Amino acid sequence: MFRNFKTVNRFVFGRGCFDQLDDILAAQRTSTRSAIVFAVDGVFQGKPLQERLPLRNQDIVLWVNVDDEPKTAYVDWLTDQVRNAVAERRQELPAGVVGIGGGSTMDLAKAISLMLTNPGSSSEYQGWDLIKHPAVYHAAVPTLSGTGAEVSRTTVLTGPEKKLGINSDHTVFDQVVLDPELIAGAPREQRFYTGMDCYIHCVESLKGTYLNAFSQAYGEKALTLCQEVFLQDAPGSDDKLMMASFFGGMSIAYSQVGVCHALSYGLSFVLGVHHGIGNSIVFDYLEEFYPEGVAEFRRMLSKQDIQLPRGITATATDAQFEKMVDVALILDPLWENALGREWRKIMTRQRIGDLYRRM
Numbered sequence: 001m002f003r004n005f006k007t008v009n010r011f012v013f014g015r016g017c018f019d020q021l022d023d024i025l026a027a028q029r030t031s032t033r034s035a036i037v038f039a040v041d042g043v044f045q046g047k048p049l050q051e052r053l054p055l056r057n058q059d060i061v062l063w064v065n066v067d068d069e070p071k072t073a074y075v076d077w078l079t080d081q082v083r084n085a086v087a088e089r090r091q092e093l094p095a096g097v098v099g100i101g102g103g104s105t106m107d108l109a110k111a112i113s114l115m116l117t118n119p120g121s122s123s124e125y126q127g128w129d130l131i132k133h134p135a136v137y138h139a140a141v142p143t144l145s146g147t148g149a150e151v152s153r154t155t156v157l158t159g160p161e162k163k164l165g166i167n168s169d170h171t172v173f174d175q176v177v178l179d180p181e182l183i184a185g186a187p188r189e190q191r192f193y194t195g196m197d198c199y200i201h202c203v204e205s206l207k208g209t210y211l212n213a214f215s216q217a218y219g220e221k222a223l224t225l226c227q228e229v230f231l232q233d234a235p236g237s238d239d240k241l242m243m244a245s246f247f248g249g250m251s252i253a254y255s256q257v258g259v260c261h262a263l264s265y266g267l268s269f270v271l272g273v274h275h276g277i278g279n280s281i282v283f284d285y286l287e288e289f290y291p292e293g294v295a296e297f298r299r300m301l302s303k304q305d306i307q308l309p310r311g312i313t314a315t316a317t318d319a320q321f322e323k324m325v326d327v328a329l330i331l332d333p334l335w336e337n338a339l340g341r342e343w344r345k346i347m348t349r350q351r352i353g354d355l356y357r358r359m
């Protein structure tokens with residue numbers, strides 16, 4: 001069976017296109033569902049972007065905190081805030097949820113829009129195709145590029161048991177607003193690490209066993225754009241990085257990520273290391289799996305003058321190493337994509353543990 005996957009309904013791309021958001025959202029507002037929920041990265045509170053939010057009377061602004069990557073408990077709490085605020089407006093549901101920020105904020109917006117129409121806790125839906133009811137309309141405005149969260153069918157959440165996405169067709173955004181001006185102010189190191197998330201998506205997709213011409217077409221273009229951005233500092237880098245993120249996300253939609261992401265999830269779950277930086281830390285130890293990719297990644301580190309953190313597992317306990325291995329091993333499709341069906345023979349607990357101990 002070939003995957004028949006859902007993708008984003010509408011895209012708008014261009015410098016300054018954020019100003020079209022009001023018109024775009026107006027089409028979603030009705031008399032019974034009039035409020036738009038803006039889930040905005042708290043980093044923009046008091047910044048010029050706050051003044052540019054196209055707020056109307058009924059709207060609700062949630063300044064979200066992304067110091068930690070999204071947790072299921074936080075999603076549940078935010079969803080309750082929205083439910084209460086909408087009830088005060090004597091409505092049942094908002095007209096839509098818009099996420100404005102990096103991958104964490106976009107994932108929060110996706111998760112809130114899903115949990116408004118699905119009962120229980122978001123932790124009950126971590127996995128594949130567990131969502132029962134369509135989400136409310138949801139849109140994304142990235143302010144950092146690389147994760148591909150703007151195009152993916154998952155919202156990555158850390159729950160009580162595991163770090164695993166809510167993967168479903170209903171997770172996919174209805175609208176994405178790609179305005180390269182919005183990523184210009186991102187801190188240099190953060191921009192690099194999130195950009196490397198995209199670069200690693202491409203390498204893992206292109207070197208994986210799930211690759212087909214569809215994934216390859218998107219992956220190769222995204223990889224070239226990353227090279228232009230991080231090796232050549234090419235003109236129009238923000239525009240290019242935004243498109244790399246989108247294409248990288250499309251590439252893994254029909255393939256998968258691999259060894260680096262599986263290991264990075266373990267680091268993130270146990271030590272709270274964020275995704276982009278975690279991937280970068282891990283990737284530097286994966287020469288045996290991705291020799292060319294790792295060599296090029298090191299050239300990018302040097303060109304962009306980035307020093308990777310070292311020794312992050314130096315004080316981890318045996319129990320923590322065991323948990324990291326457990327979390328990494330849950331991710332079957334990633335290992336299978338990277339190493340083939342017989343991956344369990346290649347990637348033993350011992351070998352994964354040894355890799356973690358080196359980091």
Ligand code: NAD
Nearest residue numbers: 043069102103104143144147149152154156185186194275
């Ligand atoms: P992020 O959203 O976690 O943000 C990182 C930091 O950058 C935060 O401090 C944020 O406030 C700040 N920031 C964002 N935009 C800024 C701007 N324009 N100016 C100044 N500061 C800005 O970072 P990210 O790397 O984009 O996202 C990582 C998250 O995405 C993780 O939670 C990861 O699990 C998730 N992710 C999701 C998918 C998916 O398909 N859904 C894919 C990969 C990663």
Ligand code: ZN
Nearest residue numbers: 147197201261
């Ligand atoms: Zn990633």
